[in-house]
Amino acid sequence: MVTHNRGADEDVEDLTTLLDDVIRTQEPEEAFAAVEAVRESALDYRRGRTDSRDALRDRLSTADAGTANAVARAFTTYFELVNLAEERQRVRAIRTGEDEGTLSDGLEAAAEDLAETPDLVPGILEDVFIEPTFTAHPTEARRKTVKAKLWDVARHLERLDECNLTTGERQRVHRSLHAAVTSLWQTAQVRDRRPTPADEARNVLFYLEHVLLDAVAEVYDEAERALSAELGAVEVPQLVAFRSWAGGDSDGNPYVTPETTDEVLERQREVAVERYREELKALSGELSQDGRRFGVDRDFERSLALDRERFPGIAATATERYPDEPYRQKLRLMRERLARVNDVRPGGYESGEALEADLATLRESLADNGGELVARTHLDPVRRRVETFGLRLASLDLRDHRANHTTAVTEAFSRVGVAYDELDEAERVEVLTDAVLQETPVVDLTDTEDCDEATTRVFERFARLADWHAEYGPEAVDAYCISMTEEASHVLEVLFLADQAGAVELPDYCPIDVVPLLETESALSGARDLMGTLFENEAYAAALAARGNDQEVMLGYSDSNKENGFLAANWDLYRNQRRLADIANEFDVSLRLFHGRGGSISRGGGPMNEALLALPAETVTGRVRFTEQGEAIAEKYGNPHIAERELEQMLNAQLRARKRALERGVESVPERWGEAMETMAGAARTAYRDLLETEGFVRYYEHVTPIAVIERLNLGSRPASRSGERTVEDLRAIPWVFSWTQSRCILPGWYGLATGLDAYLDGEGDLESLRELYAEWPFFRTMLDNAALALARTDMEIAAEYARLADEESRERFFPTLEREYERAVDLVLAVTEREDVLSRQWLRESLRARNPHVDPLNFLQVALLSRSDRTPVGERTLRLTVQGIAAGMKNTG
Numbered sequence: 001m002v003t004h005n006r007g008a009d010e011d012v013e014d015l016t017t018l019l020d021d022v023i024r025t026q027e028p029e030e031a032f033a034a035v036e037a038v039r040e041s042a043l044d045y046r047r048g049r050t051d052s053r054d055a056l057r058d059r060l061s062t063a064d065a066g067t068a069n070a071v072a073r074a075f076t077t078y079f080e081l082v083n084l085a086e087e088r089q090r091v092r093a094i095r096t097g098e099d100e101g102t103l104s105d106g107l108e109a110a111a112e113d114l115a116e117t118p119d120l121v122p123g124i125l126e127d128v129f130i131e132p133t134f135t136a137h138p139t140e141a142r143r144k145t146v147k148a149k150l151w152d153v154a155r156h157l158e159r160l161d162e163c164n165l166t167t168g169e170r171q172r173v174h175r176s177l178h179a180a181v182t183s184l185w186q187t188a189q190v191r192d193r194r195p196t197p198a199d200e201a202r203n204v205l206f207y208l209e210h211v212l213l214d215a216v217a218e219v220y221d222e223a224e225r226a227l228s229a230e231l232g233a234v235e236v237p238q239l240v241a242f243r244s245w246a247g248g249d250s251d252g253n254p255y256v257t258p259e260t261t262d263e264v265l266e267r268q269r270e271v272a273v274e275r276y277r278e279e280l281k282a283l284s285g286e287l288s289q290d291g292r293r294f295g296v297d298r299d300f301e302r303s304l305a306l307d308r309e310r311f312p313g314i315a316a317t318a319t320e321r322y323p324d325e326p327y328r329q330k331l332r333l334m335r336e337r338l339a340r341v342n343d344v345r346p347g348g349y350e351s352g353e354a355l356e357a358d359l360a361t362l363r364e365s366l367a368d369n370g371g372e373l374v375a376r377t378h379l380d381p382v383r384r385r386v387e388t389f390g391l392r393l394a395s396l397d398l399r400d401h402r403a404n405h406t407t408a409v410t411e412a413f414s415r416v417g418v419a420y421d422e423l424d425e426a427e428r429v430e431v432l433t434d435a436v437l438q439e440t441p442v443v444d445l446t447d448t449e450d451c452d453e454a455t456t457r458v459f460e461r462f463a464r465l466a467d468w469h470a471e472y473g474p475e476a477v478d479a480y481c482i483s484m485t486e487e488a489s490h491v492l493e494v495l496f497l498a499d500q501a502g503a504v505e506l507p508d509y510c511p512i513d514v515v516p517l518l519e520t521e522s523a524l525s526g527a528r529d530l531m532g533t534l535f536e537n538e539a540y541a542a543a544l545a546a547r548g549n550d551q552e553v554m555l556g557y558s559d560s561n562k563e564n565g566f567l568a569a570n571w572d573l574y575r576n577q578r579r580l581a582d583i584a585n586e587f588d589v590s591l592r593l594f595h596g597r598g599g600s601i602s603r604g605g606g607p608m609n610e611a612l613l614a615l616p617a618e619t620v621t622g623r624v625r626f627t628e629q630g631e632a633i634a635e636k637y638g639n640p641h642i643a644e645r646e647l648e649q650m651l652n653a654q655l656r657a658r659k660r661a662l663e664r665g666v667e668s669v670p671e672r673w674g675e676a677m678e679t680m681a682g683a684a685r686t687a688y689r690d691l692l693e694t695e696g697f698v699r700y701y702e703h704v705t706p707i708a709v710i711e712r713l714n715l716g717s718r719p720a721s722r723s724g725e726r727t728v729e730d731l732r733a734i735p736w737v738f739s740w741t742q743s744r745c746i747l748p749g750w751y752g753l754a755t756g757l758d759a760y761l762d763g764e765g766d767l768e769s770l771r772e773l774y775a776e777w778p779f780f781r782t783m784l785d786n787a788a789l790a791l792a793r794t795d796m797e798i799a800a801e802y803a804r805l806a807d808e809e810s811r812e813r814f815f816p817t818l819e820r821e822y823e824r825a826v827d828l829v830l831a832v833t834e835r836e837d838v839l840s841r842q843w844l845r846e847s848l849r850a851r852n853p854h855v856d857p858l859n860f861l862q863v864a865l866l867s868r869s870d871r872t873p874v875g876e877r878t879l880r881l882t883v884q885g886i887a888a889g890m891k892n893t894g
Helices: 008-026 029-046 054-061 065-100 107-114 118-127 144-162 167-186 197-231 258-286 298-310 312-321 326-339 352-368 372-389 402-414 425-437 453-472 488-500 521-525 527-536 538-546 557-564 566-586 608-613 631-637 640-664 671-693 697-704 707-712 733-742 753-762 767-776 778-793 796-803 808-833 842-866 873-890
Strands: 129-134 395-401 477-483 513-518 550-556 590-596 623-628
Touching: 008 029, 008 065, 008 167, 029 054, 029 065, 029 842, 054 842, 065 144, 065 167, 065 640, 065 842, 065 873, 107 118, 107 197, 107 640, 118 197, 118 640, 129 197, 129 640, 144 167, 144 197, 197 258, 197 372, 197 631, 197 640, 258 326, 258 372, 258 395, 258 453, 298 312, 298 326, 298 352, 312 326, 326 352, 352 372, 395 402, 395 453, 402 453, 402 477, 402 488, 425 488, 425 538, 453 477, 453 488, 477 488, 477 550, 488 513, 488 527, 488 538, 513 527, 521 527, 521 557, 521 566, 527 538, 527 550, 527 566, 550 557, 550 566, 557 566, 557 590, 557 671, 557 733, 566 590, 566 671, 566 753, 566 778, 608 623, 608 640, 608 778, 623 631, 631 640, 671 697, 671 753, 671 767, 671 808, 697 707, 697 796, 697 808, 707 733, 707 873, 733 873, 753 767, 753 808, 767 778, 767 808, 778 808, 778 842, 796 808, 796 842, 842 873
Parallel strands: 129 623, 395 477, 477 513, 513 550, 550 590, 590 623
Antiparallel strands: none
16 A cells, blocks of 8 residues: 655646647647647746747647637636645645644634633524525536536545555546547537526535535534533524525516426425435444333433334334334334325425424433433434425525516506506505505406517416425525615515515414615615605515514625726725614614625625625624525535535524624724725715726627627526616626626726726825725725735736737727726735735635736637637637636636
């Protein structure tokens, strides 16, 4: 046996050599030679061996279709493999940190922090609850088939890394790895069709089923171990659950139908039930205690007797097979109850809570019989899974644009002679309130004969809501999110439709949270009036009371940024979170914020643990939701070790943030800090809006980014824009950010920042004051560090290549402005942070430095293809492949 400790450099070198060998054997000799020449040209420039990129530009602009495609595939595949190598290195670093106790943001660190105030710990543990929410937003550029191939490669790397292998075994693993890379090379990288909503739901399901079902048990085990080490024996309550929009998000997506939602709910339950059946069968192999030596308590005996009454025939078989083994008998009957969840036979579990109760009864009996260690080792992981995922696996949110609800409500009231569309806001609120409070419904939502397509979808969705609750339990679909909420009537419309469908029966029963999504500047600024109107409304107050006076509000980072620019959007979101906390406190309502963050910095992305710690203290009630989407899901939850680490970091942040909130109450932000941000945000917003509204800017944007290609990519099931027209206002935030990221000019992540900072410096402020904000205010520090990430990923030399695609007049009007704002932003970030590099993390600096020479050829090839008006089908596929390759190289899309 040989122990072999690998490193990232060795992985990258081996994978690069392996890929070269595959290309050499699979492609014509001239194609491989072209790949080699392109790589050397790019490396020569980045390493200072030449001061010109002319050779690289010329070679790619004159490449024939076959060569261009081979180059695109080579560099795209390279990044997909290198990303796996970096993932393996991250796993190594996590394990080393755990072994050496050097992870400063894990659960051990959180336990040490909480131990300083032991009296607060029970309340903190009771309050904290994080809910990552997976969306179907189309920012995952890879095909499912390609991801499966990469999963195989990752398994082989793990085996090489973690096993003591003989020489022969190592050779066999290398052979399998070679075969996997060959198969990857031979597989089409670009989708030929758009994924369906069901495809997107299956993508989310993959991570829930294959990673998170296992990861949560490890996280809880670590939480109890760490907290008990600091505070004595601690039983940790449920701290995490998972939610999904896949199959329920209809905003701008006509393909998400009630049938889609049906399919997703059914499949998620099937996966959960099948997993639990397997685990109970495995438990049966462990819990073979002899009933003649160990008695069982009264609760267990009563539970077993009830199951015997349910299934006398199966009970007799179990008794015959497992005589004097009561735990095995119980587990067999529990498996039968699970088997009947998804069919018409009686006796199945009606909820996850019922299964959890059986497991708790089993555990208590086992512990009483001296089997505490057996219970902790074998039964507790199953119990934690059931507690977290229930029979639903992930609760599903419904979502739609408020305009669709307004149209549907207008149709509903027209049937009783009320011209809803002619009413003002106050009149709409009044008529909706009266309709919800009256006992008889206004409209039959099952009657869609004369409705248009959009209204029919809305009516059918609400008509099915009560059926979903009856079939899958209210917790399976318990939130309805309203995109682009602007008025209180937009929230009441959803309550009205749910009431008309019989899914809500006030004042006693409201099984669904109605969640306004605030994403425009006007909605955020008017949030206090909007929520105040709702809290004072008789119908809404009754619904809120039925929900325990818990109000969830979603904040839209993406559209807010697209509308106002990075700095202004961040400030709007921060100050309006505080306003929401104020009004919730005024009305004695518990506020729960739902942060609609995208994967990129420009859409609210960045390290989630840092974002949680930077929230205003008065908004940290303990329970928090946030979206996870696209490539961020794969990056965070594609590997079990990394998934555990991500969850531990989030819990660390939320536990510490809740402790801080309880200790400090309302966050004390000096008035001068708020005034400084007002100055900066105002100037930044003006600069950003002036850019977007300058005549010719949209045309410039269309030429200097691959937005037209992105719109043709089969990334997601929904269209790239809401109306089908390409305007900045109507374009979705994802393709807006995605297209700028491709051109290496990540404008949405920093434009206006320099103008804002300069406005403060030119007025009442100075550099030392900005340094004070950075050092002492987590909000400002996190915002500036996130902008630094976008600046670091920007490359204005590459962006200049794309600028050449515009006509000279447009180029001279816009590109120098972007370049000046970028360069000034870099200078100011360096000055404020007092760093020599915009990035604080050395590993990220090194990663970007290593990646840039290999991303450059894809950018130059993309520019060359975009400049051609006579692209062949092969050229079009190559162009789409460059989009995918750059996304892999930047590890970021939209």
